[in-house]
Amino acid sequence: MTLLVLEKIRKSFGAVDVLHGVDLEVAAGEVVGLVGDNGAGKSTLMKTITGIYRADSGSIAFGGQDILPLDPGQRRGLGIEMIYQDLSLAKQQDVASNIFLGREPTKKWFGFLPGFVDKGLMDRQAAEMVSRLGAHLPANSRSVGSFSGGQQQTVAIARALTFNPKLVIMDEPTAALAVREVQSVLDLIRRLKSEGIAVILISHRLNDVLAVTDRIVVLRHGRADADLVTARTNMNEVVARIVGGTGQQAAAAHEERG
Amino acid sequence: MSVTPAEPGLWARAQRGSVERLHIRLESLVVLIALSAVMAVLSPFFLSFSNILNILLATSTIGVLAIAATYVIGSGGIDLSLGSVMGLSGVVGAHVAVELGAPAPIGLLACILAGAAAGYVNGVLITRAYVPAFIVTLGMLGLARGLALVISEGRVIYGLPPMMVYVGQGRPLGIPMPVIIFLVAAVVAHCVLAYTKFGRHTLAIGDSESAARAAGIRVEHHRRILYTLSGALAGLAGMLFMARVNSGDPTSGLNYELTAITAAIIGGTNLFGGRASILGTMIGALIMGVLQNGLNLLAVQSYYQQMAIGAVLILAVFIDQYQLRKESRV
Numbered sequence: 001m002t003l004l005v006l007e008k009i010r011k012s013f014g015a016v017d018v019l020h021g022v023d024l025e026v027a028a029g030e031v032v033g034l035v036g037d038n039g040a041g042k043s044t045l046m047k048t049i050t051g052i053y054r055a056d057s058g059s060i061a062f063g064g065q066d067i068l069p070l071d072p073g074q075r076r077g078l079g080i081e082m083i084y085q086d087l088s089l090a091k092q093q094d095v096a097s098n099i100f101l102g103r104e105p106t107k108k109w110f111g112f113l114p115g116f117v118d119k120g121l122m123d124r125q126a127a128e129m130v131s132r133l134g135a136h137l138p139a140n141s142r143s144v145g146s147f148s149g150g151q152q153q154t155v156a157i158a159r160a161l162t163f164n165p166k167l168v169i170m171d172e173p174t175a176a177l178a179v180r181e182v183q184s185v186l187d188l189i190r191r192l193k194s195e196g197i198a199v200i201l202i203s204h205r206l207n208d209v210l211a212v213t214d215r216i217v218v219l220r221h222g223r224a225d226a227d228l229v230t231a232r233t234n235m236n237e238v239v240a241r242i243v244g245g246t247g248q249q250a251a252a253a254h255e256e257r258g
Numbered sequence: 259m260s261v262t263p264a265e266p267g268l269w270a271r272a273q274r275g276s277v278e279r280l281h282i283r284l285e286s287l288v289v290l291i292a293l294s295a296v297m298a299v300l301s302p303f304f305l306s307f308s309n310i311l312n313i314l315l316a317t318s319t320i321g322v323l324a325i326a327a328t329y330v331i332g333s334g335g336i337d338l339s340l341g342s343v344m345g346l347s348g349v350v351g352a353h354v355a356v357e358l359g360a361p362a363p364i365g366l367l368a369c370i371l372a373g374a375a376a377g378y379v380n381g382v383l384i385t386r387a388y389v390p391a392f393i394v395t396l397g398m399l400g401l402a403r404g405l406a407l408v409i410s411e412g413r414v415i416y417g418l419p420p421m422m423v424y425v426g427q428g429r430p431l432g433i434p435m436p437v438i439i440f441l442v443a444a445v446v447a448h449c450v451l452a453y454t455k456f457g458r459h460t461l462a463i464g465d466s467e468s469a470a471r472a473a474g475i476r477v478e479h480h481r482r483i484l485y486t487l488s489g490a491l492a493g494l495a496g497m498l499f500m501a502r503v504n505s506g507d508p509t510s511g512l513n514y515e516l517t518a519i520t521a522a523i524i525g526g527t528n529l530f531g532g533r534a535s536i537l538g539t540m541i542g543a544l545i546m547g548v549l550q551n552g553l554n555l556l557a558v559q560s561y562y563q564q565m566a567i568g569a570v571l572i573l574a575v576f577i578d579q580y581q582l583r584k585e586s587r588v
Contacts, residue, residue, distance in 0.1 A: 050472070052472060071474065071476065072471060072472065072473075073473070073474020073475065073476070075474075076473075076474045077474075082472065084468075084472060086468070088466065088469040088472040088473075089466065089469055090461075090462045090465035090469045090470070090532065091465060092461070092465045092528070092532040092533050093461065093462060093465060093532070097462070098469075101458075101462055101469065101473040101475070102459070102470075102474040103474075104455050106455065109453075115454050115456070116449075116453045117453055117454060117455055117458060119453075159473075
């Protein structure tokens with residue numbers, strides 16, 4: 001079942017054209033790798049899906065519904081979550097405040113004053129979510145800015161998974177992690193897939209992409225230049241499509257640059 | 259990588275506890291008590307009941323402005339027009355009641371509406387025209403003051419109806435009305451900031467605008483509400499001051515934004531947003547009130563008081579930044 005359909009998405013910032021008509025489809029429970037050189041438009045494309053950016057033209061359908069007119073909050077409400085490369089955490093707030101940011105459960109004070117945040121419920125559910133991820137945080141009441149990079153990422157992941165998402169977009173989730181933490185992120189992606197949750201993975205670490213994805217889409221010069229089935233491709237082909245050349249030479253050059 | 263931190267001392271634990279549970283910085287409370295103790299020793303009159311009411315009365319206007327400063331600075335913004343908008347509001351209220359002959363409640367309402375209107379203009383310019391808050395509210399500082407002088411033709415408007423004066427000078431149960439209104443406003447503002455979605459989103463925006471946006475918070479919409487609220491609170495302060503001095507004075511509230519912002523910063527509001535509490539700000543406002551009152555009792559020239567307030571602002575920000583660097587986050 002097709003979950004997300006992007007058609008002819010265009011986006012420019014002033015005179016700079018970033019996306020020139022991107023087509024992309026993601027099925028439920030499918031893991032799609034999105035790769036491309038720096039400046040290919042990967043993050044911009046993802047932000048048009050979450051609604052942070054508004055596409056200049058084209059259409060985006062999610063679960064058969066046109067979501068272009070919706071704001072980021074409404075799109076989250078439909079089940080689109082994103083783990084940003086910079087994590088987008090409110091660093092002076094505690095764990096629960098970050099996980100529930102924008103969706104705080106409320107209760108009535110004295111039975112009639114509405115709109116008060118149920119911090120007790122938030123704290124309990126946040127602690128539950130963090131332990132379900134198998135992670136340990138120093139203290140849930142501490143501001144997340146005092147955590148290590150990996151711990152902060154745990155909070156960002158918990159935020160993306162707490163509200164039963166249908167699609168999780170991960171922008172370079174392994175770039176800043178230690179080896180063991182990378183493995184747990186890859187395991188998490190497999191677990192999400194087994195639960196029927198679609199994942200779009202942006203990563204420069206092609207080994208990771210080849211290891212967990214079903215399909216790899218190569219973004220080049222603002223277009224979806226190639227759509228490869230992971231089981232039938234290899235590192236060399238992916239690298240060649242990224243840099244635009246065809247031969248081993250280009251691949252080797254890319255590898256050397258890291 | 260993970261270094262086990264040394265077991266924090268009693269003071270450090272109490273500090274953290276007070277920040278997490280009560281949303282206040284313990285240092286400011288210590289400063290308030292120490293300052294009061296010094297004043298009590300220097301002046302036997304300081305701790306008398308009537309003088310304490312005096313302090314609260316003087317703090318009420320600044321305190322309401324400081325609430326506004328806390329919300330706006332907590333959201334990562336700044337409102338430099340607080341004092342001028344306060345002056346404008348008092349003049350508008352007095353003008354509506356005295357020159358236009360409107361009933362007293364309309365005059366009181368006019369104060370708050372005038373403030374809210376000025377704040378809304380600030381908010382629209384900041385969020386729709388993308389002019390930085392610093393510049394917009396600095397411009398409004400001049401605009402509102404000038405408009406107050408235009409409306410009043412440069413004169414003080416006397417002769418308010420008795421009911422309006424009661425709001426400033428009445429003493430139900432012996433407690434001045436401005437103090438009662440101020441305390442109610444502070445309690446409401448505290449509950450909203452600390453316990454509601456609106457308050458949490460305010461601090462989240464100040465903490466990380468991109469995080470707030472990604473979470474689906476309508477940042478611009480929220481900011482417009484905040485600046486309008488800030489203006490409305492400046493209007494409330496203007497109403498209290500006008501009623502207390504029984505006149506609409508176009509020069510009232512001059513430099514009050516300095517004191518209000520100082521009170522908010524002393525109270526633990528992060529100058530760059532993300533952390534703020536009304537309880538802390540109230541302690542900050544009381545510190546400013548005690549400082550001014552004590553210097554008055556000691557017959558220190560008001561010129562020096564102005565200098566003291568400015569020095570305290572810089573000192574408070576210095577201490578805040580020093581602590582942040584020590585905790586080595588950001």
